[in-house]
Amino acid sequence: MVKKTVRDLKVENKTVLVRVDFNVPMDGDKITDDKRIVAALETINYLINHQAKIVLFSHLGKIKSQEDITKADRNLQAVAKRLSELLEKEVVFVEETRGAKLESAVKDLQAGDVLLVQNTRFEDVDGKKESGNDPELGKYWASLGDLFVNDAFGTAHRAHASNVGIAAHLESAVGFLMEKEVKFLGEAVDQPERPFVAILGGAKVSDKIKVIENLLDRADKVIIGGGMAYTFFKAKGFEIGQSICEPDRVELAKEIMDKAGDKLVLPIDNVVAKEFANDADTQVVASDKIPADYMGMDIGPDTVKLFTETLSDAKTVVWNGPMGVFEMENFAKGTIGVCEAIAHLEGATTIVGGGDSAAAVSQLGYEDKFTHISTGGGASLTYLEGAVLPGVDSINDK
Known part of the structure; x- marks a missing residue:
């Protein structure tokens, strides 16, 4: 360092x-x-x-x-x-x-x-x-x-x-x-053992544009889950019903997909509900078949399998953000599935950024199965963007 x-x-x-x-x-x-x-x-x-x-x-x-x-x-x-x-x-x-x-x-x-x-x-x-x-x-x-x-x-x-x-x-x-955080995140992003797979979840594309763009340049695969996936579906011309979407980011999502090709991995099925509630009526539907009066709440079981297969030979994994509405038990299965897939990887460096993804690791008792669990959600994201961290930059060099 x-x-x-x-x-x-x-x-x-x-x-x-x-x-x-x-x-x-x-x-x-x-x-x-x-x-x-x-x-x-x-x-x-x-x-x-x-x-x-x-x-x-x-x-x-x-x-x-x-x-x-x-x-x-x-x-x-x-x-x-x-x-x-x-x-x-x-x-x-x-x-x-x-x-x-x-x-x-x-x-x-x-x-x-x-x-x-x-x-x-x-x-x-x-x-x-x-x-x-x-x-x-x-x-x-x-x-x-x-x-x-x-x-x-x-x-x-x-x-x-x-x-x-x-x-x-x-x-x-x-x-x-701080030394540990910078070492693990820095080596994962700048000197990863390959294949390097990044998994990004959360609600908004706008929160993670720079992260997606930076990681597409560095990772072998970038998996997208959570609410931001629906903006990508909209960019593909899919019906997304009442799902969360950022209309002003649809064109950007198209550009990202054009640039990424098969490096970007999106959900293929989703758990959808009529209401934003844990006890709402649900269906599992393909990503291009979301009913007009339903909203996406989680990735579906086929997507969990797809993401697990994508991760199967990974040697470096960075995960930041949940795959669905993790705080509601009925829509936590996707996040849990991804967490378990990462936890069972052998011989891989596995890093989870703070927030809900770190909470999932903790709740499932998999803390000792991950190489590093970051204590700083916002700082982790900034680092993954490739941006300077003022709190680190201001420290004296050796």
Whole structure:
């Protein structure tokens, strides 16, 4: 890796500022999934063991108004408590994002101590200081420490004060999680063992145009599922009924298909329903036979077989996005089928991007069957587009 990693820094007795991704799902003040906290432990424990004084920064949810600041599911206090349990040591939590109380708490840290700063996006309530990468804020936070480590891949596609802003003022490196994300995604896209198959799902072509175009240049096959498939069907002249479609992307879909040829693999049958509801009446129909009063909700069983066959000899697989309305049990079979097909591949490097596809892997208990499960949905997509990630680009080169 061309960027410095935390191993390249001399951290003993230094105050090390670390951008982590503790944007965990919350139910009130209760954490419902602590995977992102667990994912940061390797870097935090390394710094503890090497006698650094550790100051952690993270956001939690979006902050649009003063009222949001009072919400329990935007407060990092529960995260500090959970992190303390996982580290088996006290984590100092400071309710502020700047000021004398924070400065004093940082100054009091001893080697091996850990401090968590309150939600960085509390700075967005009076204008987007954090998410707008306010230079004064980045400089202020940088003044609290000696070194900076970015281990938050989930925000690497954004230039914020707590990643790019701090990195502008301190010697910087990536943490172990960020290193792993960039290594796996980078090698998969830039130096894949072939055949390389990419699987893209989700609702909209517009969300993934650049990803599709970039991967068509690099992959041996690109499988399309989910809601975006219906825009491609429309481009083929098929009746798509009430299915989701982006009319302004139909011509683009035609261009993509013309360019891709047989490299692009589309569903051949679909589970369709009369209503967007789990208990709706359903049919399985060919992709060119969707009734006018039905909508596509999932790929069909023949498509699962086709996609499984397409994957059968793959040596590198990147999967991002569900094959249907995965949150409804009756329309999750396509996503489950693809997940199982990937999980049972032997000798392949298999990578899943965040969001619903990662949730499917977790729910099915296949986490140990995948080479890598990305923690950053948006950052993964940006990387798959071939675009620069500001959070990585701002880190010092070796």
